[in-house]
Amino acid sequence: MGSGVLPAALLAGDGVVEGMLRRTGGMFGLWAPGLGRAVVVSDPALVRAVMRAPDGVMAASPAGRMREPVIGPRGLARLEGDEHREIRSIMAPVVRDRVHERLREATERLALRAAATCPRGRPFALRPLLHRALLEAVLELVAGLSPERQRAWRTPLRELLRRADSYEVTVRYALRHAGALDWWPGYHRAKEACDRLIHAEIRRRRKAGGEGDDLLGALLRARDDDDAPLPDAVVRDQVMSMIAGARTTTANGLAWVFERVVRHPEVLRRVTGESEKGEGDAYASAVTYEALRVRPPVTFFGRTVRRPFELGGRMLAPGTTVIVHLRTLHHDPALYPDPAAFRPERWLDGRPAGYGWMPFGGGAHTCLGDRLAMVQMRTFLQVFARELALSPAWPGDERVRWKAFCNVPAAGCRVIAHPR
Incomplete structure (x- = not known):
């Protein structure tokens, strides 16, 4: 296993990391601020061993x-x-x-509204529009907020999430022991504004007896082992987790779905035909799986070793972070012949066995909203294909931009839309 002080290894670009993993047999060591000792892995057998390790051996990553x-x-x-x-x-x-039961109908309504707001006949960035639409969706599905009640939430949430998407949060977290997070007035103002709104909604709903068949209602009605309700601070953190997750993984993943599809006209024609004929969503699902494979919206995820752990014939000490590099995993030619090709047909016979496709993480810490995200992505894809004739703003691929743990289209997924 190669090792060294490589504080910027994960920021150097997927090509650099992929090359190191290829040269080292799918595993190399590094040291990075905020993480300390770490190993990066991409071999599916190693990933499987990490994901299946029990809680006492592996913990969620820093x-x-x-x-x-x-x-x-x-x-x-x-x-x-x-x-x-x-x-x-x-x-x-x-x-x-x-x-999930009411997700398809709500998502279709929001997708139709979003498609209607797209500029016609000129290039525009689709990713910000998708962020706005999916923020509306999560506020409705998680907290039961109507469009009218969402107005007060949008600006403070967007400001807080904008900071969460920035490089600044990465640097400040690495320097947190020096007070970098404490001395961040813009972030604290945005967070306090969001917290006031969430806690006001928690108080309102508690007075109403925990009403609502949504996530907030379930959290408010829940009881711990001592039959006590969950503290407001815990409820707040779960609501914020779902909001943040919908904006990052789902919205960024959907932007990549469109970025790939508009550059493959035959794929777009087939999605459009499936949607117009009401033939289900098997092909739209395959397109979504393939887009998340070739352009995973999350750069990496990991686990931290709690007890000495053997991985790939090497003993890892407690405190070591094991980082799964998703792009390299998703481009393993042993799993995916011609891995760089965008080929949705490879998914029509189902998902691969094991741990070869992991845009939502894996194991006990798999993203809880993975199924919701997939429904939302394929629904938006079908609605947009049915309502709009989409084409790329230029024929070449948009390059991948690394942004606070996420991979995003560098130009925001710039497309041209015409009415169908």
């Missing part, structure tokens, strides 16, 4: 803690062990069942 300035100290991505299992068990039936 990368999850880097999201703490937005999601809070008790957001689901920050929790471990029994507390993580307890909160997840409360949220899962709502997010994956009750919310």
Whole structure:
């Protein structure tokens, strides 16, 4: 295993990291600010071993803690062990069942509204529009807010999430022990404004007896082992976690879906035909899987070693962070022949076995909103294909831009739309 002081290795570009992983057999070591000792892996067998390690051996990575300035100290991505299992068990039936039941209809309505607001006949960036639409969706599905009640939330949430998407949060987290997070007045103003809104909604809903068949209602009705309600601070962090996740993984993933599709006219024609004929969404699903494979919206995720752990024939010491590099994993030619090609047909026979496709993470810390995100992405894709004739603003690919743990289209997914 190669090792060294490589504080910028993960920021140097996917090509650099991929080359190092190829040369070292799918695993190399580094040291980075905010993480300390780490190893980067991409071999599916190593990834599987990490994801299947029990709680006592592996914990969620410090990368999850880097999201703490937005999601809070008790957001689901920050929790471990029994507390993580307890909160997840409360949220899962709502997010994956009750919310899911009404998701398609709500998403179709929002997608139609978003398509109607697209400029016609001139280039524009689609990604900001998708961010706005999916923020509306998550506020409705998670907190039950009508469009009218959402107005007061939009500006402070956008300001806080804008800072969460910036390089600044990465640097400040790495320097947190020097007070870099404490001395950040713009962030604190935005966070306090968001917290006031969320806590006011929590108080209103508690007075109403925890009403609502949504995530907030379920959290307010939940009881711990002592039959006590969850503290308001814990409820706040779960609501903020879902809001932040919808904006990052879902909106950025959807931007990549469109960036890929408009550059492959035959794929777009087939999606359009499926949507217009009402033939289900099998092909739209395959397109979404393939776009998230070739352009995973999350750069990497990881776990932290709690007890000495053997990986790939090497013993890792407690405190070591194991980082899964998604682009290299998703471009493994042993899993995906001709891995650089955008070929949705490879997904029509189902997903690959094991741990070869992981845009939503894996194991006990798999993103709880993964199914919701997939429904939203393929619904937006079908609605836009049916309503608009889309083409790229230029024929070449948009380059990948690394932005606070996410991969985004560098130009914001610039397209040209005409009415169909």
